[in-house]
Amino acid sequence: MIWLRLFNLLMAVFMLAPLVLILWMSFTPFEMFRLPTDTLSLRWYREAFNYPGFLNAFFLSARLALVTALAASVMAFLAAYALVRFRFPGRRFFEALFLAPLLVPGVVLGIALLQYVNAIGLYNTFWALVLAHVAIVTPFALRSIQAQIRAVPEDLEWAAMNLGASRLQAMLRITVPLTARAVLAGFVLAFIISFAEVTVTIFMTGPAYPTLPVRIYNYLSDQVDPTVAAISAMLIVLSLALVLLLDRLGGLRTLAK
Amino acid sequence: MNAGARRWLPFLLLLPLTAVLCVGFLLPLIQSVENSFHGFSPRGIDRSTWTLAAYTKLFDPFYAGVFGRTLRISLIISAITAVLAYPVALYVAQLRGRAQAFLLLVYMSPWLINVVVKAFGWTLLLGPRGTINTILRTLGLTDAPVPLMFNETGVIIGLIHGHFIFVLLPLWAALAGIDPNLRWAAGNLGARPWEIFRRVTLPLSLPALMAGVIINFTMNMAAFATPALLGGTRVQVVSFLAYEVNLVDLNWPLGAAMSMVLLVATLVLVVLSQRIVASGRRRVMFEGAR
Amino acid sequence: MRKDRIVSSLAAAAALLALAPSAALAQGKEVHLLSWGGTIQTMLEKEGWADRFKKETGYTLTLVPKATSSEIIATAIAQKGKPQVDVVLCDMVAYLQGVEQGIFATLDRAKVPNLAKMVDLAWVKDGKGVMTYVDVVGMMYQEDVFKRKGWAPPKSWADIMRPELKGQLLIPPVSNTYGVYFLIELARMNGGSEKNIDPGFEALKKLAPGVVDWTTTFAKIGTLMQGEAASLAVFGYTSGFEIRKRGTPVMPLVPVPTYMSPTVAGAMAGSPNPEGASALVNWLISEPVLAYRGERFGNTPMNREVKVTGENAERVLTGDQLKTLVNVDYDTVLAKRAEWNDRFNREIATVR
Structure with missing residues (x-):
């Protein structure tokens, strides 16, 4: 069982790796797909909300x-x-x-x-x-x-x-x-x-x-520009919130039983 | 229920889906099939002539090579995915409700990100100066960057990642649905964990595994964006070529012919594999019963 | 075309299944532009240019966005005979493919008065389209990398063959507009021409093992340059500046002979709103729009009366410079496009 858990952990890391990078990158102050090094910025989130087209x-x-x-x-x-x-x-x-x-x-x-x-x-x-x-x-x-x-x-x-x-x-x-x-x-x-x-x-x-x-x-x-990264990041957070909400409503337990 | 009702009932059940497929797929496709038998020039499709030119053009070793590569890569991805997904599904299926849902979300998460954006994520990770190569260099494992992108390795990594859920989800549904009493009974009858797995769990989950692998395989065969973005022009797969032929050359007859060959070839493979697995399953079941 | 009618009536019968009403085309007051979803869409929707168009002409401008010129022209051709768009704006080479398939109407000088202000060069195929602005094919290189390694900065097309640049190159494939011009230049450099393309392919074959990626999009070039995955790229001159502006220290340059890559606008034949189409083409080549493209992106306007000011003004080509640009034999390019692309995919693309 421990091996199974370890293996699953590795796979989860593999699944999340590119996503985590995009999440991280969405806070970049740069105008490119570039990982932020010393400062984090919310400018691309502002951009995303300033453009109703995406919403x-x-x-x-x-x-x-x-x-x-x-x-x-x-x-x-x-x-x-x-x-x-x-x-x-x-x-x-x-x-x-x-x-x-x-x-x-x-x-x-x-x-x-x-x-x-x-x-x-x-x-x-x-x-x-x-x-x-x-x-x-x-x-x-x-x-x-x-x-x-x-x-x-x-x-x-x-x-x-x-x-x-x-x-x-x-x-x-x-x-x-x-x-x-x-x-x-x-x-x-x-x-x-x-x-x-x-x-x-x-x-x-x-x-x-x-x-x-x-x-x-x-x-x-x-x-x-990283607006699209910010949008992707928000999608991830949104679905996480959705799952949490479902959990609160007791949906998850019935669903898996 | 009378015999007459029994005869038309299946068709009634199939009707909604078939109707939608007719409008959303079949009728448009017929236009494409027709296109594939017409001539082509820079002036456009010549609808006055009928020809097999597009199909004979595909007999070229170049196209055979592209089909062969697409098939090989797709099979490799499906095989690796099946091996990786089974233990994951086993683990997820025995978790409690909440943990199960969150883990499934983790495996579903690649689909929350646009494929183009995801490719940029991969570039940051797999590129010559990406995270992985930086780690390898810092550890002193390599001097020159390991090529993880712009080659088949990149496409395989990207598609295992992208299409993993298609094997995992059906498998999870089947494994989580197995009555725990069955395993308990087998254990009571003196079967060891490995035997329980081999004789109870595995046979019961095999149809779902197969269903998932077939979905995964067809997705791999038709994948376009990931091979184009992570493999570049160097890893030419059928969809990539179909894209170029249709959009750059505007040669719709050839593009349509290519698609037909891909469609028919993949369907034949899927049907064949189902036959083989069906006979294999009978054997497993038979042994299991003994 | 009787068979077409049978297919479409069959189709219409099947459509009864779908109860939705047919798309309501706003009669007369709406005009559709088929073009890119990148800078063009941002300009129209976010920076208010669509509203300006409405104020000036009374028409509501709706953009039908696509990602590449090839996608734009394929979409236009798929609507042949029953177009849902009025105006197309895309790269020259793709546009000419559309002209060849007969999807464009001839522009009317009376209804598009700004045509009189265009340079002679801007006229496409006897008025089947008009060049709005042009970019030139350029190179960009990583200044820091070149300095660090002690390499001389590149100056000419021939520099791309330098042995130390092996494994450092980003080059657009022949399926890309810039790739077509680059192939032609390679052919010419080695004694060939559009009609004798072999030397170009031989040169590409020599370059191929040193190419990191055959890159087609601005976004990818930018990301790969910024990650220092390569140090010399062939692409649009303005893209080089755009990448530099975004913080990656690349130096753009324009090698001689210089090739231009024009953007062309034109009206669809049988467009649902021909009057609106003329008004839109007229607006696309008007002073304010082209001055904006020049000031923001460094595109050279084809309208003689446009004055570009600001930081990008020096990048805009002068009338004299325009005259020195290479004339590409577009008829040959058009006739050979599919053949070259096929040859590239067979002989070059997979070489390592």
Whole structure:
């Protein structure tokens, strides 16, 4: 157990190392991505708040990721249930289809989506982004949910149905609770992919909907300053606060039990 | 439930996702597939001609080399990630609620930072005069800087870091979900910890591990930003080339053809690996039962 | 184009699934500019230039930001036939690719009166676009490192081949606009030209093992120079100053022969707001905007009547200097762009 703990500590250090550097750098007084040596400064935090573009982009991204993750985890559960519990023609096709979207290089899908949403009059709408993001993230939520449904013995559902439950009731009362953790994992994966997606979004999004990653990516096109580091640092702190809040509300214990 | 309902129920369940995928993925992609069969000149796509030119161009050893490199790097990353993520998942899964959530946040944190900004973090860390090389020099371990960036090492480090959560999360969900009574029962029946792990824990978590590795692998195959920023032009992967061909050359037919080959090749690999694992799993289960 | 119509009607049918209404294009009063999300966006949104535009012309200016010229032009081409943007502003080479694909309208002298004030050089492809301002291709080197090692400061393009600089170089790849000009200069330096590019590639091949990174963005050049990962870089002249201003002791220089890297503006063919497009192009080449670009970034305005003052004024090229710039054979560049890029990726990019 001690070895496991030590190993985990090492991995956590590896995970956090570049982030800690960015956090540290965000306090730089310099106008470059340069680590502060003797003085710390909050100027880039001021800059970040002085530019409403970033703040608006953050709220847009959060909204988009939330809608995307909700839609994706529900639809992925339904689809995963069908793929695991039923044998029907075309099952393999659906499996392949659901895995395909993140395999197409972002540029290609992005340009294709831009042409397409433009043709159908959805260009520069929030729903165009939702459609694209759900398509991109769902397959990944689906995989982990699928694996978990497979681990729930179908006998349990049959037993419920023998006792008079409908198939739907059996699914909702037996399978959903038993796979809740995987659905949650799927939700989280969907959320973070959507929140960070840039290569597809950059092409297809209209001027009214610049997501945060797209905004940051564009910002660094012909200039550089640590504003973006300050924003990243604030994101880390914000999610930490969110987890603390959830913990306070008692959400974490129930979630992991 | 009658037989008729049973026949259409799965399709009903698949309908929402399939509909979204049609609009958000399939229909736009069809346009790309069509593009891949058209001719190209600096004047743009020539929609009046149909040709296989883009695909025959890909038969070049240069492109084969790029595909080979992408595949090799992706496999290496997935393999290392699987080995590293399993002990982490084991550890995290047995923690109490709060600690569990915080550790998962640690592993999720790379996604809170924009990939471009993260790459600058890596530059500070891995660069020729970065933190790691400075430490190595101060310790007297090296004279010349160890090249950790602008090569495959950089890409592998960056992607293990970036895509770790895709293996960890499903694995955590599965391991945390294993009924502790199972292990307790096995222990009561005289199984040693190692045997409990091999015969109970491992087989029960294998599907989730596999699911995670497949996600991880596909992410690696399609990764663009991290290889471009940490590997530079020297580590050409398919996505990097697809980016250049589509945007710099504006050769959309070739770019689309490249994507199709990447898509089909990866899908075939995934299906094959699933078959192999499925048969392997049956063997493990069988042994476990004995 | 009948097949296109079938595809789009199929698409429209599928779109019924998505109940959202079509994007409401504000009729007449909105004008969209497709350009960079860096300094251009900061200027328009944060420094109030979009508001100034509205006050002067009555149009609401909306920026459609992208990160690179290639991304800008690809976005424009993807909207061919049904553009959602009115004006495009990007690098010359990418812009010409767009001209070749027929996405730009010819500018109307009557509706863009400022065109009369432009230098002759600024005219792009018979009025399919106009150069707004130019930067020149330059080098920057780490003064301290050169002094410490006792190296002579670089002066000419040829200095880049000096053996002691092996492992010290940052050079833009051929996919980058500056990289294209650098390749042409290498070819010319070794007896070739745009039409005979081989000597250029041979020189690149010699340089390749000594290149730290084939760098494409300002941000990356800045970070690598500041970390002293390299000590000599080829990039835009103004970028060198910008990096110096931010506290990294690099010295920018402009080697002779001098290549310019123009930024071009033009109106999309079939733009949703052609009147607004003309007004915006006219504004982009007007005195206040170009004076600002010159004073803030040292860009040389192509409008004869612009007076640049302040600390950057000396960096702005004079009319005489403009005449000495190298004329690049853009038709050949355009025809060969994909081929050169492909060749670079095959022969040069992976060399260590």
